Amino acid sequence: MMDVVELFAGVGGFRVGLEEADRELFRVVWSNQWEPATKAQPASHIYTLRFGAENHSNMDIAKVPTQDIPDHDMLVGGFPCQDYSVASTLNRSGGIQGKKGVLWWEIHRILAEKPNPPRYVFLENVDRLLKSPARQRGRDFAIMLASLADLGYIVEWRVINAADYGMPQRRRRTFILAYHQDTHLHQEVSALENPADWILEQGIIANAFPVEGSTESVRTFEIEGTLETITQEFNANHPARAPFHNSGVIIGRCVYTIDSTPQYDGPYETLGNKILLNGAVPPNYYIPEEELDKWNYLKGAKKEKRVNKTNGFEYHYNEGAMIFPDPLDKPSRTIITGEGGPSPSRFKHVIKTADGRLRRLTPLELERLNMFPDNHTAGASDSQRAFFMGNALVVGIIEKISRELSRRIR
Template sequence: MKDSLSHIKVVELFAGVGGFRIGLQNASETYKVVWSNQFEPSTKSQIASEIYEARFGKENHSNVDIGKVPTSEIPNHDMLVGGFPCQDYSVARTLNQAAGLVGKKGVLWWEIERIIREKHNKPKFVFLENVDRLIKSPAKQRGRDFAIMLSSLASHGYIIEWRVINAADYGFPQRRRRVFILAYKENTNIANKIHASVQSDWLVKDGTIAKAFPVMPIKPLREVYISSNLEELTESFNIIGGDSPFENTGILIGNKAYTLKTSSRYNGRITTLSDILLDGNVPEKYYINEQDLHIWKYLKGAKKEKRINKASGFEYNYAEGGMVFPDALDKPSRTIITGEGGSAPSRFKHIIEDKTGRLRRLTPIELERLNMFPDNHTAEASDVRRAFLMGNALVTGVIEKIAASILEVENAKDRMVENAI
């Protein structure tokens, strides 16, 4: 057995305003971010990077396109983390429009792979986050993109574990479903424990993610073969179509993925939308104008109507269900989206009825609280941009619990593993 970890040097890619860093540091002082990168190619403004520097300092922070950063300039590290850009997988786009790995944003996955491949001292752990649709992308070969990522990591000597987690299922204040991916280098204690375990036991009760976020199986474990030949995967994986072979829980060991469908198992305290609201002193600009109320009600309401495509003149029937209006205060919130900010009426923005009986939008501080950031973490940005940044962020509490579990499982003595080595 190797000695317990006293510190873990972390490199944070696609850092945003530092959600991964907050979660890791809340978990333990063991995690030390030694280098970070945040660059937004679609705008001259680099407000996310500026906020990151304001909160954590400029030292060892890069605001350069990661594709232009030589691997040699990135310090050696024990853990590589990042919520890599997800626009090509986002549920905000219909599935048949999801460009996947060939999309402009999707190719940034290969920057992660490039850093791992070119590092002589490869990180012991890789910890990634993305939208849950990733495991079903693209539409014509569902699961292919995820299979390519898994195979790429395995080729560099990793065992890979994943889980789709809805933060609200475990007491957090927002319904936000994301896939979390953990890769363990073969020389880690966790990898040794995986080899000594039964796959289903690891995924359901003994594993890193299972200890942080308990589940129960609702479908039997199944095996999926994943070729180590990426060209073969690209051309032939799930070519006959149908559902993705990957369930919401799984692990890849070598060329075999073991996957099963699970549901959350949690009976602790639930944080609701009402728990994060400001107690008074909300500026008037967040309240709905009475003259706009009918627009909000229309956008939030159920519809069945004829519409005409402005470009083609084609007439079609449009239907959508109604949304709770105003948002329920006794439950976790809906998912924050990047378009949450601004006063213009919208179907997807949160609207609450506060203690005064008036309807209003959520403030930037409340949006930060839904992702478990400190109050005013994004204060340097405009209100609209602050909402955008939170729509792109993650629930830091999920990172915190997984990070704490990594330390617990990696450092725990395991007689079965000691006897097997």
Template sequence: MIKTIELFAGVGGFRLGLERSNEFKVVWSNQYEPLTKIQHASDVYKARFPGANHSDIDIAKVIDEDFESIPDHDLLVGGFPCQDYSVARTLKKSSGIQGKKGVLWWSIHAILKNKTNPPKYLMLENVDRLLKSPVSQRGRDFAIMLASLSDLGYVVEWRVINAADYGMPQRRKRVYIMAYKSDSDIGKEIKKLKSPVDWITNKGVMQEAFPMQVNSTPSKPDKYFVIEGDLDEITNNTVDYTSKVRPFDTIGVMIDRKVYTDSAAAEYKGKKKTLGSILEDEKDIPVEFFISKADLDKWAYLKGAKKEERTASSGHVYYYSEGPVTFPDALDRASRTIVTGEGGKGASRFKHVVETPSGRLRRLTPVELERLNMFPDNHTEGATDAKRAFFMGNALVVGVVERLGKSLASRLK
């Protein structure tokens, strides 16, 4: 059994995906939201996993005051908070690893550094913007993470995975990061290879779970570089990480701070789920999810293309423009990415709207949002509809973790 701890656990997406394979056992978890008195996500977690060794205390406080409560483990997983570089924020507001949420990366780092027996393996998830954050120094934050992991003795691989590219019902693009202690069986295997390219294109854990075809010649020299300097020097580096340079591509591996990275495309020929395939029967939909005729014009306006003259607070006049959003959403393909604001009756450009067989338009229900992330039906039951939508907007696609877990477990056998 692979003993696992789950940090920034939300409502348990990592746990669900890993424990479906019966090879993993989550021995400790932590979920804490600093901006609210009631720990809504943690309450859902405890309700769905009764008896779990679960903490709802600030992870930084746990590390400082009760570090021994974190049990030894083989695998550390977490979708560490990404609000500071989320696609839901404008790029210039992205403060990256120095922002309030971004600093929680150092909680992971502290556990790895201070554990007498640190985990041999890591599985992490974040928005793909992490690879080019912050706006003023593209890729600096990811370089700091990679360098700090290398200094702690880990080999790291990553790839940007769009769940829909592999048959899952939602177009949700995220960067997944896996790390292996250099003295672990997998770490030793990687370091023995003649070329790191072999690992990410042929023999690797992530390649087995999510096959990709690298887009260019592996020998191109600009695909290789070394992350130099201590962490403070990387932070202050405005030469290698400029506002225009993007050193980290969609797929990559780092060994002893030596990086190979490239762009890659998904390889998948299996069945694909669609938005239409996960919808509940129209007769089971509560009336409040249907859009009234009086509100249709407002929805159509927000979803439509527009170019409007607007005046800034400074008095400057400018034109605001945006393209149309499909309205209603197409049922014959994977859904658009779920956002945290899916809940509530108010008209929105970003909320999903589907047309029923009778021709009526409606929003998605909490159960349908859960299905798009491949959670069990009613996993978040007990919270308000708005909170349930918020949870799913923050969650990962469970099917991605399930496949990565199976690939890792097969290697460890």
């Protein structure tokens, strides 16, 4: 049995994927979900409805003492994408301090303070993590990788678009797996003559999501200096060029990174595979004829003059057209947090039904596009359920990586 702590749990996407992969191996012993912008805490409410309130924390993780978090074998979480820079060194404790409110440093704090740190770390973030911030591309990811390496972890990563592997949504995210120095996976990677073999063939992610690429094109470099130095100096001379490619591994402070191409020859799911029959859709999801002009304008191409309401500055605004309605024979576009509600929007999904009417997607359909069980978020309002899915990950990716991890560590 592997004890798991789930941070930034949302409505439990990591947990669903882990349990689908190997319910006998992965056991969530503690979870935390807290949203600072609301008193109601609807995501935490859904989490407890599905998994129970025992060992679930609904408070600011920064206020949870490390000793109150149970010892665990694996820490998982989809943490928010923020500025991860280091504010100062805490000399008296030998630790580091990130910018206030940046949740990466809560992960770091738990890993650093646990007497028996978790052997595995499994994280998810947006794909732009590898290129942020814009003025110093790659710095934030370099800070994360260096801090994990300094804590004794080897780390591999991959940017994965779920649709490239047959899943029903085009959603690109960065997935990060770390192996502590007391694991055999750490020893396997350390023993390789060419770490690019792990990235392309032998690694957990490579086996779960095959890719191709040339080992000759691997880029290698050291992340040097203290975390404060990285904050100030990493890639400062070449801010427009991101040093991290879409796949890689860091061993010690040495980075091996490569641009890989997905390899998949299985079946593909589409938006049309996930929609409900017309009779199952509430009437308020259909777009009234009198609002079609608004939808067509927002979805259409624009080339017009606009005026800034703050300073009166006049400027030219150009925008390309979107496919409208959304095609049913392809994976869906990425779900956004503003998917809910009836108001016209450029980014909400709209499909044409068999009888020719246009409608928005229901919460259940959005769940299916993220590969959650049907009605996983039932118990919240429809707008909240759409927001949850805009924040969620594609469960199928977690399941496949976890299934491969289970196979390799059992």
